[in-house]
Amino acid sequence: MRLLASSALVLITLIALPASPAMAQESQFQADLRREGEDLRSACGGGFDPKALVGCVVAVATDDPFHVAIGSLPPLNGMGFGLAFSEHYTPNEHWRINWNADSVLATSGSWRAGAYMKIVQIPDRPGPAVVRPGATPPSRPPSVTINEYPVYNVYLQTISLDKLTVTAGQDGRTSFGEREVEFHTIDGIVPGGVFDAAPLGGSDVALVHFAAGFVSEYHLTPTPTWMFVLAGRLDLGTSDGAWAELGPGDIVHMSDTEGLGHRSRVLGADDVLMATAGFGG
Numbered sequence: 071m072r073l074l075a076s077s078a079l080v081l082i083t084l085i086a087l088p089a090s091p092a093m094a095q096e097s098q099f100q101a102d103l104r105r106e107g108e109d110l111r112s113a114c115g116g117g118f119d120p121k122a123l124v125g126c127v128v129a130v131a132t133d134d135p136f137h138v139a140i141g142s143l144p145p146l147n148g149m150g151f152g153l154a155f156s157e158h159y160t161p162n163e164h165w166r167i168n169w170n171a172d173s174v175l176a177t178s179g180s181w182r183a184g185a186y187m188k189i190v191q192i193p194d195r196p197g198p199a200v201v202r203p204g205a206t207p208p209s210r211p212p213s214v215t216i217n218e219y220p221v222y223n224v225y226l227q228t229i230s231l232d233k234l235t236v237t238a239g240q241d242g243r244t245s246f247g248e249r250e251v252e253f254h255t256i257d258g259i260v261p262g263g264v265f266d267a268a269p270l271g272g273s274d275v276a277l278v279h280f281a282a283g284f285v286s287e288y289h290l291t292p293t294p295t296w297m298f299v300l301a302g303r304l305d306l307g308t309s310d311g312a313w314a315e316l317g318p319g320d321i322v323h324m325s326d327t328e329g330l331g332h333r334s335r336v337l338g339a340d341d342v343l344m345a346t347a348g349f350g351g
Contacts, residue, residue, distance in 0.1 A: 099157065102135050109133055139172040142341065143180050143229070150174030150182060166190040184227030191220045229253035229266055229279065253279055260286045263334075267349075276349060280304065280334075280342040288331040291324040295348030302342030307333045324348075 096104070113129035114122075131138050139154035156170035166189070173183040230252045238244050253266035263286035266279040274293075280302070288309060303317045309330035315337065316322065326332055336342050 098159070099135070102157065106133050106135065139174050141172065141174045141182065143174070143176055143182055148176040148178050148180070150176040150180070152181075164192050164194075166192065180230060182227065182229045184225060186225040186227075187223070189222040189224070191222070193217075193219070227255055227266070229268075251277060253277070260289050263287075274348055276346050278344045278346050278349075280336050280344075282336055282339050282341050284334075284336040284342070286334050288333050290328065290331040291326050291349075293348050294323070294325045294327065295346050297322045297324060298345040298347075300343045300345060302340045303337040304342050305335050305337060307335075 110126075110129055110133065114126035131140065134156045137154050137156075139150075139152045141150050141152075143150050152172060152174040154170060154172035156168070158169075159167045161167070167187070169185070169187040171183075171185040173181065175181045236244050236246060251268045251270070253268040256265050256267050263280075263284050265281075265284065268277045268279075270276055278297075284304075299316050299318055299320045299322075301318055303315060305313050305315055306322065307313045309332065324332070
């Protein structure tokens, strides 16, 4: 609950900041804070009629650099609420940099925090042609072209989920308890896709989380692995062109440690949560 209280405190502070004219010496971040405070006062100062309330909610949830973060955690862990930060920087005509960070906490005690950056490189390209007065314009106007720009994505994310445990005390009586299951990002194993895994103890058993929108290229299984789908749905494709749709309760044994491999994609808007035996995260 401290995270939610901190989020509310930041937004209230922005609304309460006194309005002041823009100063020439203020930084971009200071200017963005001043502008957001003005936006929030304008959107949330119109009383309690439905239209004003809707405008206030939209501003609180979408304005920048700070806004309320709402995100879904892996299945069975509910929705998380917290604070998000986003900002951008344009050092010159060739680079566009955007970054953001958020942290959300669910009522179950599970949480997720991450930082993300997107860097767009804009290469040199010819400028518009200038025709002097009286000169003959080109017979054919230049065609409109779509340029490809390199885009670099950098991110770091961690997820912590609660798991229920049953332990025995010194008197022999068993009792319930809770422990955190912390996920870490796995990159480099699955070409074209990044997922999260949480090793369970010292065994080769893990929980694996695939976010909605996950799509991978063909890849091999690092080690023979049993996969148990707990929540969500995904397609599993083999190199002969066949696809199989998997859902909760389905079990698959992956043994393609060599050859052309397999590929997968998450279906729908829900994340996929699996238990694996063989791949220990």
